[in-house]
Amino acid sequence: MPTKLATFSTLFLEIKFLLYFRAIEFSGDFFSMILGVAKRGFSFLLILGFIVVAFAHSLHLLLRPASSVSLEYPSYSNDPNDPWNLATKYNTIDPNGTIEDNSSLIEPPTATTNMFMLMGSAIAAVYIMLTGNTDPISYWDLDNNRTLLILALVFSFVASTYLMNLFIGLLTNAITETKTREASLILRAEVLEEIELLYMLPYQRRKENWFPFVIFYECHTVKLREHVMDILKDKWAGYKKPFISKNLNEVLLLPDEQPSLKQIESKITDKTEDKFREQRILKEIEKIIKEMPTQKDLKELKDLIEFLKTNKQ
Known part of the structure; x- marks a missing residue:
């Protein structure tokens, strides 16, 4: 079995094993919080991803070499984006302290010397810059490349400073607004639904001692009426909107249809x-x-x- 497949298989297997603990009360609250906040922040992450791709595409067009290059064989060109021209050079110094420009040693470039050669590595470089690390653009002289300087400043303010702090604030609000206990019970209901649909046989679903046909609940009539009215007014924020039968409407003296x-x-x-x-x-x-x-x-x-x-x- 290839090592790459074994790596991802192990990762997914361990994550799958970890998800079994979401039905336990000890860790269910945290699982519900993680999943609930992730759902709320998904749209923001999608927008942030588009911004990262946009800057990566712009920097790829600006910093890619003019011609194809090889990292194994030197290319003698004047292209400022050539990895061989961006690589670190070491010059010798004579006993008098004079630097000799005629002879120099060049450190062979690597794939991280110019990460903007390819679109995929450019996206990875911009994502690294999103954390505040400027190493992907440290090989260029920003004083002589005003376009790169402007793009770096705009990205640093828009993405690294503004959007990341905004994202942290949104996550904080989402954590505060999330009702952990209710979310945990909803997550447990989802787990039970998954077990009933995927792991049980038909004869097991028909067992009345497991799934009784009638379940009796005790509740306050006034609170139940208010709760049902909220459901009819589309104020239900739970897992699935419950069905309100006609008999329940008659018992609670509710109107057959709410006026528009x-x-x-x-x-x-x-x-x-x-x-x-x-x-x-x-x-x-x-x-x-x-x-x-x-x-x-x-x-x-x-x-x-x-x-x-x-x-x-």
Whole structure:
């Protein structure tokens, strides 16, 4: 068996063995915390990965040799990105202390001398730079390569300083917001579901002493009603949204169907229109009342009629 396959097989086997402890209460809380925080930070890591690939591609185009080179045979060129020109040189010094430029010793370059020759090694170099290590670009003179200097400064600020500190803050918030006990119980439910589906035979699933057909729970009716209302309003944050039966709705006196936002708005609009209509009717009644004759006017009219009758006689 090849050594590489044995290496990865051993790694995956030990990780698989470690995952068996996620159902134990002693370590289940930590497993649920690790998995929950990893799910929340996955999208951020994906964005960070795209940024690393973008900078790696830019540095690969900037620092790759102009022609193909070999790390075993020297190439005599003036290309500043050639690994043989980037390799460390040792000059001899005569007894007078003068450095002899005519003869020099060159340390053979390695694959890490110019990691930006290939796209794969360029991604690895940028990932190393993400930790604050500038060795991949230490072979170039930044004073004479302003483009490399600008890219290094931008990457250092954007990725190493800003995004990494932001990522640490997001992980801290995710750990704080994660309800460890609930997450542990949800993880245990997932393990039980996996066992039932993948490791049990059909006759074992039909055992009533293992899986009873009816399970009785004791709970407070008011709290249960609030809990069910939250589920119906899509506020369920658990493993899987439970099914609320019609019988449970009847027991808890819940409405068959929750009103939608449009229905609520239409009811509010109807009530507002009815209120305006009532106010308009009241104003018309007040106007009619004001126009009606008062008791004083009726008395004057009666006196006038008596006066006319007297004059006729």
